[in-house]
Amino acid sequence: NAGVTQTPKFRILKIGQSMTLQCTQDMNHNYMYWYRQDPGMGLKLIYYSVGAGITDKGEVPNGYNVSRSTTEDFPLRLELAAPSQTSVYFCASQTSTDTQYFGPGTRLTVL
Protein backbone atom coordinates (compact mmCIF):
# COMPACT_ATOMS: atom_id res chain seq x y z
CA ASN A 1 0.00 0.00 0.00
CA ALA A 2 1.21 3.48 -0.81
CA GLY A 3 -0.91 4.87 2.04
CA VAL A 4 -1.71 8.55 1.65
CA THR A 5 -0.08 10.30 -1.29
CA GLN A 6 -0.05 14.03 -2.02
CA THR A 7 0.93 15.97 -5.12
CA PRO A 8 2.70 18.23 -5.73
CA LYS A 9 5.43 18.23 -3.09
CA PHE A 10 6.26 21.89 -3.66
CA ARG A 11 4.55 24.73 -5.48
CA ILE A 12 5.03 28.46 -5.86
CA LEU A 13 1.96 30.47 -6.84
CA LYS A 14 1.44 34.10 -7.69
CA ILE A 15 -1.25 36.07 -5.89
CA GLY A 16 -4.62 35.44 -7.49
CA GLN A 17 -3.68 32.16 -9.16
CA SER A 18 -5.60 28.99 -8.45
CA MET A 19 -4.50 25.42 -7.94
CA THR A 20 -5.63 22.04 -6.69
CA LEU A 21 -3.72 20.00 -4.16
CA GLN A 22 -4.26 16.31 -4.76
CA CYS A 23 -4.68 13.69 -2.06
CA THR A 24 -5.23 9.98 -2.63
CA GLN A 25 -5.41 7.07 -0.22
CA ASP A 26 -5.48 3.38 -1.05
CA MET A 27 -6.60 2.07 2.34
CA ASN A 28 -10.34 2.36 1.70
CA HIS A 29 -10.71 4.84 4.54
CA ASN A 30 -13.99 6.68 4.87
CA TYR A 31 -12.61 9.66 6.75
CA MET A 32 -10.27 12.16 5.10
CA TYR A 33 -8.89 15.48 6.31
CA TRP A 34 -6.96 18.52 5.13
CA TYR A 35 -4.75 20.41 7.56
CA ARG A 36 -2.44 23.36 7.18
CA GLN A 37 0.64 23.98 9.28
CA ASP A 38 2.11 27.43 9.59
CA PRO A 39 5.64 27.94 10.99
CA GLY A 40 5.74 27.43 14.75
CA MET A 41 2.11 26.43 14.85
CA GLY A 42 0.27 23.18 15.15
CA LEU A 43 -1.87 21.70 12.43
CA LYS A 44 -5.21 23.38 11.82
CA LEU A 45 -8.11 21.56 10.18
CA ILE A 46 -9.32 23.10 6.91
CA TYR A 47 -11.95 20.63 5.69
CA TYR A 48 -12.87 17.05 6.32
CA SER A 49 -15.00 14.31 4.81
CA VAL A 50 -16.69 11.30 6.41
CA GLY A 51 -17.39 9.60 3.11
CA ALA A 52 -17.81 10.07 -0.62
CA GLY A 53 -20.14 12.98 -1.31
CA ILE A 54 -19.94 14.35 2.24
CA THR A 55 -17.69 17.23 3.24
CA ASP A 56 -17.69 19.76 6.04
CA LYS A 57 -15.72 22.77 7.22
CA GLY A 58 -13.00 22.63 9.78
CA GLU A 59 -11.43 25.42 11.77
CA VAL A 60 -9.94 27.46 8.89
CA PRO A 61 -11.96 26.85 5.69
CA ASN A 62 -11.95 30.36 4.18
CA GLY A 63 -10.27 30.53 0.79
CA TYR A 64 -10.51 26.79 0.15
CA ASN A 65 -12.92 24.32 -1.38
CA VAL A 66 -13.04 20.54 -1.42
CA SER A 67 -14.91 17.74 -3.10
CA ARG A 68 -15.11 14.01 -2.45
CA SER A 69 -16.47 12.15 -5.45
CA THR A 70 -14.68 8.89 -4.64
CA THR A 71 -13.50 7.17 -1.48
CA GLU A 72 -9.87 7.43 -2.61
CA ASP A 73 -9.55 11.10 -3.57
CA PHE A 74 -9.98 14.30 -1.60
CA PRO A 75 -8.64 17.30 -3.57
CA LEU A 76 -8.24 20.74 -2.00
CA ARG A 77 -8.86 23.76 -4.22
CA LEU A 78 -7.42 27.24 -3.77
CA GLU A 79 -9.32 29.64 -6.01
CA LEU A 80 -7.57 32.98 -5.50
CA ALA A 81 -4.24 32.39 -3.82
CA ALA A 82 -3.18 34.89 -1.15
CA PRO A 83 0.12 35.22 0.76
CA SER A 84 -1.74 34.14 3.92
CA GLN A 85 -2.15 30.72 2.33
CA THR A 86 1.60 30.12 2.31
CA SER A 87 1.86 27.00 4.43
CA VAL A 88 2.51 23.29 4.48
CA TYR A 89 -0.62 21.28 3.70
CA PHE A 90 -1.20 17.79 5.04
CA CYS A 91 -3.83 15.31 4.01
CA ALA A 92 -4.83 12.46 6.31
CA SER A 93 -7.23 9.53 6.33
CA GLN A 94 -8.56 7.02 8.82
CA THR A 95 -11.19 4.42 9.51
CA SER A 96 -13.66 5.02 12.29
CA THR A 97 -11.63 3.13 14.88
CA ASP A 98 -8.04 3.65 13.78
CA THR A 99 -5.47 6.40 13.89
CA GLN A 100 -5.10 9.09 11.26
CA TYR A 101 -2.53 8.34 8.58
CA PHE A 102 -0.83 11.38 7.13
CA GLY A 103 0.56 12.19 3.73
CA PRO A 104 4.03 13.67 3.24
CA GLY A 105 2.74 17.22 2.82
CA THR A 106 2.72 19.90 0.13
CA ARG A 107 4.77 23.04 0.70
CA LEU A 108 3.00 26.00 -0.90
CA THR A 109 4.40 29.50 -1.26
CA VAL A 110 2.26 32.37 -2.52
CA LEU A 111 4.18 35.41 -3.74
Next chain:
Amino acid sequence: AQRVTQPEKLLSVFKGAPVELKCNYSYSGSPELFWYVQYSRQRLQLLLRHISRESIKGFTADLNKGETSFHLKKPFAQEEDSAMYYCALNSGGSNYKLTFGKGTLLTVNP
Protein backbone atom coordinates in the same frame (compact mmCIF):
# COMPACT_ATOMS: atom_id res chain seq x y z
CA ALA B 1 -13.87 25.73 22.90
CA GLN B 2 -11.32 22.97 22.75
CA ARG B 3 -7.66 23.81 23.07
CA VAL B 4 -4.37 21.93 23.37
CA THR B 5 -1.38 23.63 24.95
CA GLN B 6 2.20 22.47 24.72
CA PRO B 7 4.11 25.03 26.78
CA GLU B 8 7.60 24.12 25.54
CA LYS B 9 8.60 24.87 21.95
CA LEU B 10 12.03 23.35 22.46
CA LEU B 11 13.29 20.71 24.86
CA SER B 12 16.88 19.56 25.00
CA VAL B 13 18.14 16.64 27.11
CA PHE B 14 21.16 14.37 27.21
CA LYS B 15 21.06 10.74 26.20
CA GLY B 16 19.98 8.56 29.12
CA ALA B 17 18.20 11.39 30.93
CA PRO B 18 14.46 11.29 31.64
CA VAL B 19 12.25 13.35 29.40
CA GLU B 20 8.76 14.76 29.89
CA LEU B 21 6.87 16.62 27.20
CA LYS B 22 3.96 18.54 28.63
CA CYS B 23 0.47 18.72 27.20
CA ASN B 24 -2.58 20.37 28.73
CA TYR B 25 -6.02 20.43 27.20
CA SER B 26 -9.30 22.25 27.50
CA TYR B 27 -12.42 20.34 26.47
CA SER B 28 -15.93 20.15 27.84
CA GLY B 29 -16.60 16.57 26.79
CA SER B 30 -14.88 13.26 27.44
CA PRO B 31 -11.40 13.70 25.95
CA GLU B 32 -9.63 11.36 23.58
CA LEU B 33 -5.96 12.27 23.42
CA PHE B 34 -3.05 11.33 21.22
CA TRP B 35 0.64 11.94 20.80
CA TYR B 36 1.91 12.22 17.23
CA VAL B 37 5.58 12.35 16.26
CA GLN B 38 7.39 13.61 13.19
CA TYR B 39 10.97 12.44 12.72
CA SER B 40 13.25 14.33 10.35
CA ARG B 41 12.18 13.86 6.72
CA GLN B 42 9.33 11.54 7.70
CA ARG B 43 5.62 12.05 7.79
CA LEU B 44 3.58 12.62 10.90
CA GLN B 45 2.67 9.36 12.64
CA LEU B 46 0.85 8.23 15.73
CA LEU B 47 3.03 7.53 18.76
CA LEU B 48 0.34 6.56 21.23
CA ARG B 49 -3.27 7.16 22.23
CA HIS B 50 -4.54 7.27 25.77
CA ILE B 51 -7.32 4.72 25.35
CA SER B 52 -4.88 1.97 24.45
CA ARG B 53 -2.71 2.60 27.53
CA GLU B 54 0.30 1.09 25.81
CA SER B 55 3.97 1.95 25.81
CA ILE B 56 5.53 2.71 22.44
CA LYS B 57 9.30 3.05 22.03
CA GLY B 58 9.52 3.38 25.82
CA PHE B 59 7.14 6.34 25.92
CA THR B 60 4.08 6.45 28.13
CA ALA B 61 1.39 9.05 28.71
CA ASP B 62 -1.27 9.12 31.38
CA LEU B 63 -4.47 11.08 31.10
CA ASN B 64 -5.02 13.17 34.23
CA LYS B 65 -8.53 14.55 34.05
CA GLY B 66 -8.15 16.51 37.28
CA GLU B 67 -5.17 18.44 35.92
CA THR B 68 -6.41 18.21 32.31
CA SER B 69 -3.01 16.94 31.27
CA PHE B 70 -1.59 14.23 29.05
CA HIS B 71 2.17 14.49 29.51
CA LEU B 72 4.49 12.23 27.51
CA LYS B 73 7.29 10.57 29.47
CA LYS B 74 10.30 8.39 28.86
CA PRO B 75 12.72 7.37 31.61
CA PHE B 76 15.85 7.18 29.43
CA ALA B 77 15.98 9.30 26.29
CA GLN B 78 17.78 8.03 23.19
CA GLU B 79 19.27 10.07 20.35
CA GLU B 80 16.75 8.56 17.94
CA ASP B 81 13.96 10.13 19.98
CA SER B 82 14.92 13.53 18.58
CA ALA B 83 11.83 14.71 16.71
CA MET B 84 8.86 17.03 16.73
CA TYR B 85 6.09 15.88 19.08
CA TYR B 86 2.47 16.98 18.84
CA CYS B 87 -0.26 16.44 21.36
CA ALA B 88 -3.73 16.16 19.81
CA LEU B 89 -7.30 16.05 21.07
CA ASN B 90 -10.23 14.46 19.29
CA SER B 91 -12.68 17.34 19.39
CA GLY B 92 -15.06 15.99 16.79
CA GLY B 93 -16.50 12.92 18.44
CA SER B 94 -17.27 10.30 15.81
CA ASN B 95 -15.91 12.63 13.08
CA TYR B 96 -12.45 12.38 14.65
CA LYS B 97 -11.54 16.01 14.07
CA LEU B 98 -8.20 16.56 15.75
CA THR B 99 -7.10 19.73 17.52
CA PHE B 100 -3.31 19.89 17.67
CA GLY B 101 -0.94 21.64 20.00
CA LYS B 102 1.87 23.74 18.53
CA GLY B 103 4.39 20.99 19.07
CA THR B 104 7.61 20.51 21.03
CA LEU B 105 10.92 19.93 19.30
CA LEU B 106 12.86 17.39 21.34
CA THR B 107 16.61 17.18 20.89
CA VAL B 108 18.52 14.40 22.60
CA ASN B 109 22.20 15.18 22.79
CA PRO B 110 24.91 12.49 22.89
